[in-house]
Structure formats: structure tokens, C-alpha cells
Amino acid sequence: AQTVTQSQPEMSVQEAETVTLSCTYDTSESDYYLFWYKQPPSRQMILVIRQEAYKQQNATENRFSVNFQKAAKSFSLKISDSQLGDAAMYFCAYFNAGNNRKLIWGLGTSLAVNP
């Protein structure tokens, strides 16, 4: 069965600095998608960035980028120029269309941004 592991329950970063959140996953599939979701105190689930497994190029969305290492099954999120509004819970999630299309989630990393 597929699993997603986030080994950092809590992280902190100084405003304007860079932070990297780690995520590893386990799957025997070759075609899948990976996502990072942000959950602020409002508890709304907001998509941050996504990566298709067949693409070698790492996804980038403004200050957010990923380091996708398919062989190592690693999918880390880098936040550059951290802002106070980035403080939230971050979840890594795995999706495989052959797996009845459900998202499989990590436990999350709580990110604090210090002014």
C-alpha cells in the first residue's frame, strides 16, 4: 500500500529566509501525482504546488518549489523569502489514478514564521 511520510512535525523559519519541508513516499506505481497542501488556521485546504511523476523538471510556483527525486521517492517543498502568511500546516499528498483516485496524506508539518 502507498504511504506518505513527513518526518518533521514542526519547523520554524525567520521571515525572508528559506525553509525546506521534507516528504517521502512509498509506491510501486510509476505514474502518479504529488501535491503539497497548505492548511492555515482557518483549516481551509489550499493547494500549493503539484508534480506529475513522469515530469523530470521540478515544479515551481512563485516562491514555492519542489525537489522531486523519483528514484529516492522524495518530494520536498522549498519556500523562499518566507512570509508571515506562510505560517500554516503543510501536508504532502500522493495520488494515483489507479488507486481509486484517493489522496493519501502525510501527517503534516507545522511551519512557524518568526518576524
Next chain:
Amino acid sequence: EPEVTQTPSHQVTQMGQEVILRCVPISNHLYFYWYRQILGQKVEFLVSFYNNEISEKSEIFDDQFSVERPDGSNFTLKIRSTKLEDSAMYFCASSDGVSYNEQFFGPGTRLTVL
């Protein structure tokens, strides 16, 4: 921009009562989901729904749970006899199954069972 909506935002109920959580997915989406998140814990898949039937359900989704798409726009989750451990945030999500298979989430319903 189209969005998934959920009502109510917060539901308080007594143990043993029935609750219905409502969701309006994005109109052209074909896949619908319910997830739940017990406070401070991971997000858990409950059920997926496609073509007017359940595609998959988790072990959490027992006989106390049911889903329905009664009118082509709403997507409901019913809990027949709530337990204390059903207290959680319930998220509805929908997907068109094409665009990166991205699931769009509603704002959630916080269910409190007393």
C-alpha cells in the same frame, strides 16, 4: 473562480443523532470525495463517488455513513447515529479527473458530537 462550498460550517449534535453534511462541488467535475481530519491528526479518506456510485470507501466508512448526490449538484454525507469519535473536520473535494487530477477542497464542516 468556481469553488467547492460546504454547509454548515459548524454543526453541533448530540451523540446518537443523525447529521447531514452538504457540499456543492464544482459544476463540471465528475469525481467527488469526503475526507475527515480529527483535530491535530492526519487527513483521512472516507469515500469517493463517481458516476452516481461509490468508487471506494475506507474502513472508517461503515454502515453508519452514506453518501448521496440527490439532485445533480449537491453531494451529501450522512452519519446516521453519531459517536463522540465522529467529531472532526469534514472536507468535501471534487475533481474533473483530467487537470493534473487536482482535487479542489471545500472550506470544511466542523462536526462536534456531544
